[in-house]
Amino acid sequence: MLSGFFADTLQLGIAQAVISAVLALAIVYLARRNEIHLERETAVALVRGFVQIVAVGSILVLVFRGPSWTSAFVLLFMMLAAAATSARRARGISGAFVVSFYGIAGGAGIVIALMTVLGVIDPRMASLIPVGSMIIASAMNSVALALERFRSELAANVGLIEAGLALGAAPNQVVAPHVEAAVGAAMIPRIDTLRALGIVWIPGLMAGMVLAGSDPIYAAIYQFVVVAMIVAASGLSSVISTLLIRGRAFSAAEQLVI
Amino acid sequence: MSDEPEQLNSAVLRTQRLTRVVEGRTLIDEVSIEVRCGEVVAVTGPSGSGKSSLLRLLNRLDEPTGGTVYLDNRDYREIPPRELRRRLGMLLQRPFLFPGTVARNLAFGPGAHDEELAKETIAELLDSVGLPGYAERDVRRLSGGEAQRVSLARTLANRPEVLLLDEPTSALDEAAQLGVEELICRIIKSQGLTCVIVTHDRDQATRMAGRTVLLEAGRVVSR
Ligand SMILES: Nc1ncnc2c1ncn2[C@@H]1O[C@H](COP(=O)(O)OP(=O)(O)OP(=O)(O)O)[C@@H](O)[C@H]1O
Ligand SMILES: [Mg+2]
Numbered sequence: 001m002l003s004g005f006f007a008d009t010l011q012l013g014i015a016q017a018v019i020s021a022v023l024a025l026a027i028v029y030l031a032r033r034n035e036i037h038l039e040r041e042t043a044v045a046l047v048r049g050f051v052q053i054v055a056v057g058s059i060l061v062l063v064f065r066g067p068s069w070t071s072a073f074v075l076l077f078m079m080l081a082a083a084a085t086s087a088r089r090a091r092g093i094s095g096a097f098v099v100s101f102y103g104i105a106g107g108a109g110i111v112i113a114l115m116t117v118l119g120v121i122d123p124r125m126a127s128l129i130p131v132g133s134m135i136i137a138s139a140m141n142s143v144a145l146a147l148e149r150f151r152s153e154l155a156a157n158v159g160l161i162e163a164g165l166a167l168g169a170a171p172n173q174v175v176a177p178h179v180e181a182a183v184g185a186a187m188i189p190r191i192d193t194l195r196a197l198g199i200v201w202i203p204g205l206m207a208g209m210v211l212a213g214s215d216p217i218y219a220a221i222y223q224f225v226v227v228a229m230i231v232a233a234s235g236l237s238s239v240i241s242t243l244l245i246r247g248r249a250f251s252a253a254e255q256l257v258i
Numbered sequence: 259m260s261d262e263p264e265q266l267n268s269a270v271l272r273t274q275r276l277t278r279v280v281e282g283r284t285l286i287d288e289v290s291i292e293v294r295c296g297e298v299v300a301v302t303g304p305s306g307s308g309k310s311s312l313l314r315l316l317n318r319l320d321e322p323t324g325g326t327v328y329l330d331n332r333d334y335r336e337i338p339p340r341e342l343r344r345r346l347g348m349l350l351q352r353p354f355l356f357p358g359t360v361a362r363n364l365a366f367g368p369g370a371h372d373e374e375l376a377k378e379t380i381a382e383l384l385d386s387v388g389l390p391g392y393a394e395r396d397v398r399r400l401s402g403g404e405a406q407r408v409s410l411a412r413t414l415a416n417r418p419e420v421l422l423l424d425e426p427t428s429a430l431d432e433a434a435q436l437g438v439e440e441l442i443c444r445i446i447k448s449q450g451l452t453c454v455i456v457t458h459d460r461d462q463a464t465r466m467a468g469r470t471v472l473l474e475a476g477r478v479v480s481r
Contacts, residue, residue, distance in 0.1 A: 162319055163354040163409075167416060168344035169370035253321055254339040 021046050064125055071125045075112065075132045079104050082140035090147035090245065093258060099244040100143050107237025108132075108139035111229050120225060131226060134205065135233045142186040142234035143241045150182035150242055154249060154258050161256055171250040179242050186238035190231045197227055270295045270330060270452050271346075271420055276315055277324030285311040287476040288325065293420070298446060298453040300467035302460060308476040309456040310351075313424050316454065317348045329420075344371065347418025351425045353409035355397040360384070360408050363397060367416035375415055383411040388441060403434030407441065414445065421446065423455040427462070439466065 002019075006012035028042045063070055083101035090096035112132045115121045121131050154161065157178060164174035198220065205226055209219035249258045269292035278286040285308050293299050301309050314320045316327060318339055327334045334342055344367065355363050364383055365375040377393075384392050387407040392400075400408060406426065413421070426442060427435040443466055446453050457463050463470045472480045 159350070159352060159354040160356065163350060164356070164366070164370075165319060166317055166343055166348040166350070167367035167370060167412065168340040168342075169366065170340060173370060251321065253318060253335075255319055255321055 017050060021050070060129065063129070068123065068125055071128045071132070074129055075109075075136065078133055078136045079109060082108075082136050083143075086140045086144035086147065086241075089144040090151060093147070093151065093245060093248060095248055096147065096245075099241050099248070100140075100147070102244055103143040103146075103237045103241025104136060104139045106240040107142075107235070108136045108233040110236065111135055111233040115229055120229070130205070131229075134226060135229055138190065138230040139233045139237035142190065142238040145189070146182045146186035146238035146242045147245055149185040150178060150245055150249075151258065153178035153181050154256070158256065165254060165256065171254050171256075172246065175246055175249065179246055182242045183235075183238050186242075187231075187235055190234045194227050194231055197224060268292075268294050269328070271316065271454070272328045272331075273316070273325065274328065275325035276312070276322055276327060278311060278315055278320060279323045285476050286315060286322075289473075289476070289478055290325075291471055291478060293452055293454060295452055296450050297469065298455065298467045300463035300470045301454060301456045301473060302458060302463050302470055303473035305458065307473040309458075309473055310424055311476070312473065313348065313422050313454065313456050317343055317346050317422055319343075319348075340370070344416050345419045346422055347413040347416055347420070348422040349410055349413050349424065349426050352429050353402075353405040355400075355405055355408060355412075358397065359393065360389070360395045360397060360400075361393040363408055363412045364393075364415045367412060379415070383415055386414070386445060387411045388437075401434070403430050403438060406430060406434075406438055410438075410442065410445070419452065421451050421453040423453065425456055425458065428458070442466070 028039050031038055082104050087096040087100040116123050161174050206219045206223035210216050251257045272292040273289055275288040277288050303309055361380050364380050368375045380393050387410055389407055427438050
């Protein structure tokens with residue numbers, strides 16, 4: 001319907017963005033009628049998300065013209081930004097940024113590098129950057145979930161943890177169930193994604209590949225490949241970041257300090 | 259370690275100007291007390307006077323910002339924390355039992371030091387706290403008094419040299435309170451344990467302890 005009015009794709013895109021933003025704001029308005037106040041956060045997030053994605057699109061236009069090693073820098077930059085985002089989930093824990101960055105770089109970075117070397121990810125920038133960014137984004141979410149969960153587990157279980165310490169147990173032993181809960185909480189959405197793949201959820205990449213004219217079967221298989229890499233990266237990232245934050249939860253004299 | 263020799267010999271546990279300051283607030287202010295072998299010392303004082311803070315320092319669950327504690331004349335910062343906490347068994351105000359069975363809770367401390375707790379030992383411990391046959395019970399189905407007894411047995415399973423008790427009966431109703439109090443007294447006597455007991459109840463302090471230390475605003479005001 002819209003495409004009838006706009007000959008230019010840029011204008012079409014802006015019109016589509018306006019309509020989808022209006023939809024989101026309408027939902028916020030409905031929520032507000034029910035005493036759920038999200039308007040400021042949502043409005044800010046909408047504007048911010050739009051500006052960011054357009055900026056990134058423009059930068060990608062430039063980057064794709066550059067030599068292929070630039071993609072390493074682009075991915076590194078994404079990992080830093082991702083670490084800053086998930087670190088906010090662990091506010092109050094010293095070194096949250098470093099922990100998040102090691103988690104994301106260790107999880108997403110290793111998976112991306114390994115899969116590119118093995119040829120599972122096409123090293124050309126037009127493929128490496130979007131696939132890499134999906135893996136990084138998932139790792140970021142997993143790290144945020146893991147840190148958030150670990151922190152709330154500790155807060156809710158101070159008594160049990162200190163009871164364990166008071167019995168002379170090692171900190172790692174005492175928090176083992178909470179480490180497991182944190183990693184589990186971070187992994188469940190990823191595993192659900194894998195389980196619902198194609199049924200509840202036909203992901204963007206596959207849709208994009210089909211739209212761009214790829215063989216639908218290959219697009220489907222490759223989508224599975226991407227989700228499997230996401231599961232691997234998320235698992236590794238959440239384990240690394242949780243183990244690192246665990247180390248910071250206790251002092252040298254094995255006292256709970258969060 | 260330049261104190262007089264007679265102090266060095268008699269005290270199992272001795273604090274030297276023990277201090278803890280958190281965010282500019284002085285919770286414990288140069289507390290120097292000593293506890294001799296086999297002695298039961300009560301620590302009392304108004305709410306917020308720092309009784310729990312003092313006990314947590316003794317067990318090194320919190321770090322002193324000044325002064326230190328000597329255990330058998332050894333600065334406790336030289337003792338690995340896990341060993342220290344095992345030797346100074348602490349019973350918290352609320353039981354905080356680990357999910358699972360009573361037996362699992364009793365075996366936790368020894369297990370943390372790679373020791374297995376024999377079935378007979380578990381049975382003996384449960385007998386001594388008046389809960390015979392409770393080994394396989396799920397801790398979720400215990401009353402408050404029973405849970406506190408299990409917690410005591412769990413601490414005793416570590417064979418501590420000194421028992422640190424933080425208001426061990428204050429979370430219980432009156433009937434259970436007396437029961438647990440008597441039980442603790444009996445165990446302290448029969449095992450000849452050295453003990454520091456925190457309580458806001460002056461009567462309980464006189465019933466249980468040979469000597470009382472009064473805290474106010476983190477300072478010892480009488481002993
Ligand atoms: N981690 C902490 N940071 C800052 N203040 C603290 C901390 N822990 C305890 N306090 C404060 O230190 C003071 C002493 O607390 P503590 O729990 O030792 O008192 P208490 O004598 O055991 O009191 P009660 O009889 O109510 O148990 C209180 O004012 C408390 O708010
Ligand atoms: Mg207290």
